[in-house]
Amino acid sequence: MKGSIRLFRIFGISINIHVTFLLLLVLFLSGGIKWLVLMIGVFFFVTLHELCHSLVAKRFGIQVREITLLPIGGVASMTSMPEKPIHEFFISIAGPLFNIAVVAVLYYPLKSLLGPETLFHRPFSTATWPLTIAYLYWINLILALFNLIPAFPMDGGRVLRALLAQRMSYQKATKIAVNLGHLFALGFAYFGIVGFNVILIIIAIFIYIAASNEELQVDLKETLKKFRVRDILSADFFTLNSDTTLAKVLELIFHSHQEDFPVLEGGEMVGFVTRHEIISGIHSLGMRTLVKDVMSKDFPKVTDADLLIKAQKLMEENSIRALPVMRNGHAVGVVTLEDIGRIYAITSQKA
Ligand SMILES: [Zn+2]
Numbered sequence: 001m002k003g004s005i006r007l008f009r010i011f012g013i014s015i016n017i018h019v020t021f022l023l024l025l026v027l028f029l030s031g032g033i034k035w036l037v038l039m040i041g042v043f044f045f046v047t048l049h050e051l052c053h054s055l056v057a058k059r060f061g062i063q064v065r066e067i068t069l070l071p072i073g074g075v076a077s078m079t080s081m082p083e084k085p086i087h088e089f090f091i092s093i094a095g096p097l098f099n100i101a102v103v104a105v106l107y108y109p110l111k112s113l114l115g116p117e118t119l120f121h122r123p124f125s126t127a128t129w130p131l132t133i134a135y136l137y138w139i140n141l142i143l144a145l146f147n148l149i150p151a152f153p154m155d156g157g158r159v160l161r162a163l164l165a166q167r168m169s170y171q172k173a174t175k176i177a178v179n180l181g182h183l184f185a186l187g188f189a190y191f192g193i194v195g196f197n198v199i200l201i202i203i204a205i206f207i208y209i210a211a212s213n214e215e216l217q218v219d220l221k222e223t224l225k226k227f228r229v230r231d232i233l234s235a236d237f238f239t240l241n242s243d244t245t246l247a248k249v250l251e252l253i254f255h256s257h258q259e260d261f262p263v264l265e266g267g268e269m270v271g272f273v274t275r276h277e278i279i280s281g282i283h284s285l286g287m288r289t290l291v292k293d294v295m296s297k298d299f300p301k302v303t304d305a306d307l308l309i310k311a312q313k314l315m316e317e318n319s320i321r322a323l324p325v326m327r328n329g330h331a332v333g334v335v336t337l338e339d340i341g342r343i344y345a346i347t348s349q350k351a
Pocket of ligand 1: 049050053095096147155
């Protein structure tokens with residue numbers, strides 16, 4: 001995610017912290033060492049919450065690339081969406097269930113350790129270390145309840161969509177959970193403005209944008225199911241010989257609008273070279289480098305009869321932005337994320 005810093009990796013998932021979350025830490029730093037410990041505790045439980053989502057997702061065969069910690073909680077970036085609503089249900093419920101489990105498991109130990117007066121002390125306080133621990137304990141309950149709000153982008157929104165999708169279309173179920181997300185965002189914004197609470201207003205903005213984004217993603221996927229790769233394939237396209245120099249390729253990029261090329265040897269496709277590979281090849285190896293030295297030999301591809309959604313999914317899963325298009329074993333074109341974005345922009349425009 002843009003604007004985030006990687007902290008460490010666990011189970012093959014990189015744990016990142018967003019700069020806005022760091023700002024929050026700095027804000028709380030002024031509250032003293034107990035505040036800082038409290039915030040690091042929150043960070044710890046939010047990370048475990050996200051890891052629970054991620055580990056359930058992995059069980060359903062979904063790759064999780066990274067977890068990013070934002071002020072409103074964490075986001076686990078999955079390379080694909082759950083295929084079945086029931087999978088989404090289990091993935092989404094796992095996080096809040098973890099926090100509820102923490103609350104349940106620690107209840108009696110903390111009650112006897114801290115004493116009920118400290119554990120149930122209100123308002124929450126960091127005046128003493130026992131009170132700080134009690135505070136951190138209750139934050140788990142808040143995390144669980146907040147995330148169970150049945151609206152996007154909270155986990156509860158996904159749970160709701162998964163349940164609604166059992167009896168209506170996925171798109172319609174999404175729309176309902178998104179509208180609820182907007183409604184909650186407006187509610188948070190209202191209380192933020194009335195109570196002069198900046199954090200609440202920031203949360204409201206985050207919720208609003210994230211809810212809209214979810215709808216956009218689902219609409220995009222629905223649109224891409226209606227088109228085949230050949231529907232957007234450009235009639236003229238260029239291929240490269242494997243012993244072409246990068247200088248020549250750069251010239252071709254300038255003269256054409258194509259930036260990614262199938263690479264041929266004796267008429268057979270032997271590789272694929274992308275804008276990124278060409279540019280980094282020029283920077284690190286120089287203009288006289290040959291295409292065959294920077295191209296990928298192992299790359300995903302689509303056929304011109306495939307649905308666009310398949311092309312989009314392959315690019316997303318492999319973190320790439322272009323794919324060669326094949327017909328009867330021969331390269332007949334290239335499809336890029338920009339092409340997909342363009343078709344979506346055109347077809348989604350409402351008159
Ligand atoms: Zn969650």
